[in-house]
Amino acid sequence: MMAWDSLFLVPFLSGLLVAGALSAVGVLLRLRNEWLAALGFAHLAGASALLGLAIHVPAVLGATFGAAVGAVIKAIGRFRGNSVYALMILGGWSITLLVAANTALGSVIGHAMVEGQLYFAGMGHFMAAAMLAVTTVAGLYWLMPIVIRNRFFPGHDAANRLPAWRWQLPFDLLTALGMAVATATVGLMAAFALVFIPPWLAFRSAKNWKQVLVVSVGFGMAGYIAAFLLALGLDQPFGPVLVALLLVIAGVIPMRSRSA
């Protein structure tokens, strides 16, 4: 089968690892009502990837650096609510388009970041995706109980004089790393779709938290595999195919009636 040709194996596996990691991180972002953070970090990642390419830094490294800087600024600035993410989105969008308009390869690469350049993913992307997957499993094992506890019992840290940054900063950095690697691998909106749609479906349909994780990661990875094969078979750009497919599946799967 064409999709399993060795030429596509590395891109396929890179994207699969990214899909699993983002679908898992997304459930905590949704629980904290911070899913817009993912789009903010993705825009910063896209912009810094392009800026990095202008000085010959690999896109994965440039993207990770920019998103990580965004996470640190958010933590230091102690911003609350979604305003800081809106500023990240606007700033990232502006820089991306300005760099794209003023550099030789910028326009092509800018389009690739938005539409997804999965089929051009190489060993660098695969290594970054593997590192993301391992970091996500280890990070969520440690962070998940703390994040959930602080979401439902927000006074606990302050009452015991425990600084919130001890878990907030690592969580933001994990999100930033995930969105950076994903933006450089599957594209900006595909990355956002993977972090938003599977958790959205899981929150509405699961009976408990364990199921939320299984449904979200399962749906994210299954949707990714289907989109990969579909886009390849129909010779379509990967990003839009993934987003459309996730939306269609999320719409047709019977769900408990819950508002989004």
Place this chain on the structure above:
Amino acid sequence: MSQPLLVAKGLVTGYTEPVIGPLSFSVGPGEVVGLWGANGCGKSTLLRAIANKARIFKGDLEQRPGLTLAWQVQQPVRLDEMPLNGHEYLRYAKASREAPPARMIPWLDQRIDTLSGGQFQLLAVWAILGGWADLVLLDEPTNNLDPEGQRTLAEILKTERGMRTVLLVSHEYGFLAQACDRVIDIAA
């Protein structure tokens, strides 16, 4: 006599300006102490001061070294989507000290966003009481509770006497008198 967990001496607390005080009281190990006062008199502000979320203007608030606190805010966090069941909610709250009261057992397999306001309130209070903190702060725990729920909560608190140290504020004097070892009138 055991060292008190908390001692307030001439305490004046508030935010940008004083809200309540001066107050003097102490809470000893194993006591269930009620703080009573009318709505708006600053009861919640006093709990917030103990939980390091309000400013102390005058006086002292001494905590026993190494004291751990659990604080149930006036309105427990209730999200539109909460895809955890009761078991998971209690587990993430680390409420593993003892089994929940029998009345709550049937709720534990349900998603917590399907519980009624009163059921969720009782579960949220138990999530704090069932934990391991040395001192439990409860802010208006009777909110959303019908008379049956209030009786259940009072029974839970009565069984905690001598075992848990609890400081709770409420505007309902009858409930405090029923549930607590002693009641302090902070408006007096």
